[in-house]
Amino acid sequence: MGSWVCDVLTAQGAHVICVDNFSSGKWNNIKHLNNHPHFRYIGHDIATPIYFGKTHPHAFSVPDIDRIDIVMHMASRASPFEFEKHPISILKSNTMGTFNALGIANLHNADFIYTSTSEVYGNPPNEFVPTPEDYFGNVNPIGPRSCYDESKRAGEAFVMAYILEHQINAWVVRIFNTYGPRIRWGKTFGRVVPNFIHQALKNEEITIFGDGEQTRSYTYIVDEIEGILTDIATPQAKGTVINIGNNIEVSVLELAELVIELTNSNSKIVHHPMPIDDPVRRQPALKRANEILKWQPTIQLKEGLKRTIEWFKTIIN
Numbered sequence: 001m002g003s004w005v006c007d008v009l010t011a012q013g014a015h016v017i018c019v020d021n022f023s024s025g026k027w028n029n030i031k032h033l034n035n036h037p038h039f040r041y042i043g044h045d046i047a048t049p050i051y052f053g054k055t056h057p058h059a060f061s062v063p064d065i066d067r068i069d070i071v072m073h074m075a076s077r078a079s080p081f082e083f084e085k086h087p088i089s090i091l092k093s094n095t096m097g098t099f100n101a102l103g104i105a106n107l108h109n110a111d112f113i114y115t116s117t118s119e120v121y122g123n124p125p126n127e128f129v130p131t132p133e134d135y136f137g138n139v140n141p142i143g144p145r146s147c148y149d150e151s152k153r154a155g156e157a158f159v160m161a162y163i164l165e166h167q168i169n170a171w172v173v174r175i176f177n178t179y180g181p182r183i184r185w186g187k188t189f190g191r192v193v194p195n196f197i198h199q200a201l202k203n204e205e206i207t208i209f210g211d212g213e214q215t216r217s218y219t220y221i222v223d224e225i226e227g228i229l230t231d232i233a234t235p236q237a238k239g240t241v242i243n244i245g246n247n248i249e250v251s252v253l254e255l256a257e258l259v260i261e262l263t264n265s266n267s268k269i270v271h272h273p274m275p276i277d278d279p280v281r282r283q284p285a286l287k288r289a290n291e292i293l294k295w296q297p298t299i300q301l302k303e304g305l306k307r308t309i310e311w312f313k314t315i316i317n
């Protein structure tokens with residue numbers, strides 16, 4: 001997602017500094033910007049401090065950049081497969097990383113945007129689906145997803161604390177399952193959309209966890225980026241939290257069938273055990289996005305999947 005933001009902002013004339021340790025991102029996604037006069041990549045893990053505009057004796061320093069207008073904190077691995085393998089770095093990105101990113105915004109008097117997640121809602125009961133921003137969540141603090149869910153929730157609390165104590169200008173968006181070209185893919189950490197597309201293109205078994213009746217609401221990357229950038233450009237959204245996602249709820253089984261149809265695949269569906277604490281339903285309420293941002297996703301799942309499948313064909317053999 002970060003590489004898309006870099007593309008859009010540089011195209012609009014902004015100077016972009018991309019701080020990434022590639023724990024989940026990829027050099028390949030930004031290498032086309034490498035020689036762009038307004039783009040700079042800095043290899044660093046945001047979970048440890050970084051100072052701009054001065055040399056700090058005990059921290060990574062970038063003394064030659066002293067003006068920062070906007071800080072966007074988009075770091076963290078987000079794949080459930082990785083919650084088991086990298087829980088500590090996930091916790092650090094969303095807590096210490098948010099703290100460090102907020103510190104940069106505070107020091108430079110910059111606007112701040114935090115990309116939170118629908119995972120802060122955990123597993124909402126039916127009466128809270130579609131889920132509004134004022135639903136507090138139903139999260140297991142010690143379950144397999146807790147490193148992500150709880151640290152994202154703590155990240156939001158950090159933002160609110162900086163608004164209270166330092167009066168920073170901050171925006172929080174909660175992102176719902178996002179897909180599109182450049183989506184991260186790998187056999188050991190794939191999310192459902194890249195997994196299914198890859199399996200279908202290879203005519204391999206499509207692995208549905210559980211009966212496939214669980215739902216998600218899939219947002220195409222272009223809609224998501226537009227929603228996030230609209231949010232930070234909207235003064236009335238400052239200091240509040242807004243869901244940015246597609247509100248068409250689709251079951252995992254429907255997704256699998258659609259991917260098979262769009263790829264003309266011979267893949268068969270197989271069922272694997274349902275992971276613990278896998279949310280049953282996920283669908284955003286978009287009242288705030290509609291009313292405050294005048295934003296609404298426009299790209300239908302079928303169209304978004306077609307574009308993603310075309311891109312996938314270029315990266316797999």
Ligand code: UDP
Pocket residue numbers: 079080177190191192193195196207208209210214216252275278279
């Ligand atoms: N899922 C699946 N097969 C896969 C990968 C995921 O059935 O190969 C299911 C998963 O159990 C969940 C949904 O698809 O119910 C979305 O999973 P994803 O990994 O994209 O992330 P989540 O939305 O759970 O954070």
